Structures are given as structure tokens and as C-alpha cells.
Amino acid sequence: MAFPPLTHVAVTVSDLDRSTRWYTALFGTEPVLDEDEGSGDFHHTVYAIGGGQLFGLHTHTGGSPDGAFDARLAGLDHVAFTCADRAELEGWVTRLDELGITHGGIKDAHYGSGVSFRDPDGIALEFFAPPTPS
Known part of the structure; x- marks a missing residue:
């Protein structure tokens, strides 16, 4: 059995409005989905970036302690x-x-x-x- 290809990647962002503007410019397209997940604790914006792949932006109520991305940490x-x-x-x-x-x-x-x-x-x-x- 072949390993399946990726369907989507989602990243957590600190400022959804800022990131949505930035990724919209980068991808050259508007999101195909922009919604809350019901409880109000989670919101996501999703782009179709070609080849059936999706790229999502997530934001969570409360956020991370310092909000900084660090590639040296696990993840x-x-x-x-x-x-x-x-x-x-x-x-x-x-x-x-x-x-x-x-x-x-x-x-x-x-x-x-x-x-x-x-x-x-x-x-x-x-x-x-x-x-x-x-």
C-alpha cells in the first residue's frame, strides 16, 4: 500500500486578520473557508493552493504564552x-x-x-x- 499524499497543512497564527491578508497576497487567491468551529475557541481560514491541497490558518482563544515560532522546538x-x-x-x-x-x-x-x-x-x-x- 502506497503512503497517501498530504491533503492539507495548518499553522497556528497569532493575528488571523494580519496573516489572512499576508497569505492571500502570497497565494494570490482568497480563502475558500473562513469559520469558527462552533465553541468560539477556535477559528480557521483555509486556502485551496492547487493539486487538491489545502493550507489552513488557525487561531485559538488564549494563544501561546509568547506567541513566537521557534523551529528548534519539537513540532x-x-x-x-x-x-x-x-x-x-x-x-x-x-x-x-x-x-x-x-x-x-x-x-x-x-x-x-x-x-x-x-x-x-x-x-x-x-x-x-x-x-x-x-
């Missing part, structure tokens, strides 16, 4: 979005620049190339392309 390190090749990756670098999103430029490695950036809460994100065949 999420980063979320990477697939690019078909380096040309597509370069296109995303241009798009990040247009949006005023700070990034680390394209970094090349034997296993592929990526550009890293962070959302308003400091959650680590990346665009990643496989290595170019030689």
Missing part, C-alpha cells in the same frame, strides 16, 4: 512548496520581491534548490525545486 520546522524547476523557483523569488517579503535568496544543494522566507509570525516557509538533471 513544525518549515513548510516547503514544490516548484517544477529552477525557472519556476526564480519566478517565485521575483514574486516575493514584488510583495516585499524578505527571503534568503536561492540556495543550491545537491538535492535541489530552495528559497526560504517567513510569514508574519516567523513560521518558516520555502519554495523548493528538485536538482536539474545533468
Whole structure:
């Protein structure tokens, strides 16, 4: 039996309105879902980002003690979005620049190339392309 692909990723954010504006600009689309989960303790906003995949923003009443994301703690390190090749990756670098999103430029490695950036809460994100065949 093959392992199934991811259907969605959800991240918890400190300011849902700010993050919704930021991710709407990044994804170039409006959320497909924006609702409370009934009790008022949880709200989520969800984007359809292609290929049947969803990306969700969650907020919880009370929040975390300091609200800061830290990749060194157990849990999420980063979320990477697939690019078909380096040309597509370069296109995303241009798009990040247009949006005023700070990034680390394209970094090349034997296993592929990526550009890293962070959302308003400091959650680590990346665009990643496989290595170019030689």
C-alpha cells in the first residue's frame, strides 16, 4: 500500500486578520473557508493552493504564552512548496520581491534548490525545486 499524499497543512497564527491578508497576497487567491468551529475557541481560514491541497490558518482563544515560532522546538520546522524547476523557483523569488517579503535568496544543494522566507509570525516557509538533471 502506497503512503497517501498530504491533503492539507495548518499553522497556528497569532493575528488571523494580519496573516489572512499576508497569505492571500502570497497565494494570490482568497480563502475558500473562513469559520469558527462552533465553541468560539477556535477559528480557521483555509486556502485551496492547487493539486487538491489545502493550507489552513488557525487561531485559538488564549494563544501561546509568547506567541513566537521557534523551529528548534519539537513540532513544525518549515513548510516547503514544490516548484517544477529552477525557472519556476526564480519566478517565485521575483514574486516575493514584488510583495516585499524578505527571503534568503536561492540556495543550491545537491538535492535541489530552495528559497526560504517567513510569514508574519516567523513560521518558516520555502519554495523548493528538485536538482536539474545533468
